Amino acid sequence: MRKTQADIVANQARMTRRALFLGGAQLAFMGVLGLRMRHLQVDQADEFRLLAEENRINIRLIPPARGEIFDRNGRTLAVNEPSYRITIVREDAGDVDAVIAKLSNLVELDATALNRAMTEMKRSPPFLPVTVAERISWEEMSRVAVNAPALPGITPEVGLSRRYLHDGDFAHVIGYVGPVSDYDLSKIEDPDQLLLIPRFQIGKVGIEAKREESLRGKAGTKRVEVNAVGRVMRELDRREGLAGADMQLTVDQKLQTYTQARLGEESAAAVVMDVKTGDILSINSSPTFDPNLFVRGISVADYSKLTENDHRPLATKSVQGTYPPGSTFKMITALAALEEGLIDSEDTFYCPGHLEVSNRKFHCWKRGGHGNVNFETALRESCDVYFYEIALKVGIEKISAMARRLGLGVRHNIPMSAVAQGLAPTMDWKLRNRDAAWLPGDTVNASIGQGFVLASPLQLAVMTARLASGLQLAPRLVKSVDGVEQPVRGLSPLGVNENHLRLVRKSMFAVSNHRRGTAYSSRIIEDEFRLAGKTGTSQVRNITAAEREAGVTKNEDLPWNRRDHALFVNFAPYDDPKIAVCVVVEHGGGGSTAAAPIARDITLQALYDGDPPLEAYPTKDREKIRLQQARLKRDYPQLRNSGRDRA
Structure with a gap:
């Protein structure tokens, strides 16, 4: 049918509306798409740029x-x-x-x-x-x-x-x-x-x-x-x-190296402290090991050599090892009694070679006894019976309190591994840890540093430094961090009567300088540097009555691991103390023969800042010392190298 003009106009109108609708829809879609693209490209540009960059x-x-x-x-x-x-x-x-x-x-x-x-x-x-x-x-x-x-x-x-x-x-x-x-x-x-x-x-x-x-x-x-x-x-x-x-x-490299060489292959430890500041000048454990092996990755064979060595080279004996302090503890027992007013310098006790307590004999190291002894004589000759007597008067609580005041039974805050607390026992401690009451015999044993008493070489060095200075010195190992000086602690008074401290120091001087002193053979001849010290020998085995009756077996006749520990503590110079020293030689035998000579040599090395003149030693020792100094430099080349100084 032929369309009329009106139909044509109507159709055109409809098409125009559709075109407009479709065009509008397209424009709206393009607008939304444009907005979305803008959001992605502008608003979220940083996020997508990061995602893209993470791929490359x-x-x-x-x-x-x-x-x-x-x-x-x-x-x-x-x-x-x-x-x-x-x-x-x-x-x-x-x-x-x-x-x-x-x-x-x-x-x-x-x-x-x-x-x-x-x-x-x-x-x-x-x-x-x-x-x-x-x-x-x-x-x-x-x-x-x-x-x-x-x-x-x-x-x-x-x-x-x-x-x-x-x-x-x-x-x-x-x-x-x-x-x-x-x-x-x-x-x-x-x-x-x-x-x-x-x-x-x-x-x-x-x-x-x-x-x-x-x-x-x-x-x-x-x-x-x-x-x-x-x-x-x-x-x-x-x-x-x-x-x-x-x-x-705070450690001095030259002194540390010398001390390590002097200890040699002994199972031993040594600590040197500055009596003025508490600085640790040397702190050694022997035998030692090469830490560079661990950095590179130690082999099984090398590690086995270390762990199977009965001298325990991996153990830090200077702070980790705890030992009965033996007679080096006697100054503590004496100070406790002096501070309580229970004895004075002239009080004497008779030593027949033993003291019977609760139907048990406690022996002196000298079988025949020392006779009548006062405080100086007792410390000088290390009479055990004298200290048994005064310990029973003062009691374990006062003795332990004095031990802690002097640095034993205390974990000192220095940045080394496994720092031990040691033990200054009390009645309550035994009840809690051994489920048993404290006995008079326990006090007797403790009075000479045996029984339950334990101390590390570091603690014994602190004790000696405090006795020498009269201050509550605390050990310091780090001198500065990035150039910032670290604080010195413990410069306040110890709180012990100065007259009593003087008596103890005078008696320690006699130990090393009186002909009958237990450390006389390890004295220093040079007047300016004379030392005051105390020997110690701590048992690691029980001596039976039968053995004591027949004669106690000498240390040199025993297997190494059953011999007594040898200890020596000292400060020097006596008139103006600068350093305190402690040496412990595991299973070394006697303190006077094994530990005291090492401590004397370390003391002189520290005071002279190098090898001392032979004239500082007793005449009879000078040739031996000369050969020893030559041998150490031959066997330890590092003694000839003072180290690389910081630029």
């Missing part, structure tokens, strides 16, 4: 340089040295086995180290670098760098590794570092991200462990651009971390 940019941690350690005079003890290593990032490597196979054609890979690296990769986040070879040569480093395009995820790096310059001389003080273990992480509630880097090293024992956070520093970061296979193309930027704090110890 990695952010990696930069381990900080560990703080270095110096002695009191600035001589370097622990440093960081460059170490070449190769790391792999699992997510960048792709086929790890194939990459390792290619790498092994360029560098000889240790099977043990490689197995450890593979284990670390499995338990670590895929983006963390894992060390597959370390301490490689420069030539090996270069070969890997040249072949870098064929080794995705592999990076040759120059890192820092810890080195201890004086081998074993400071092993028990500074300790050593080693890779972070699962056990280490389990002790930290919120571990630093640095600690999650496989093979990252932290302090394991000693100052390295106790001052870990200060020495470690803070990590830096770097952004690197990687290609499609994870190969680093370039470094975009970096933010350096904060190096660990440098630490200066």
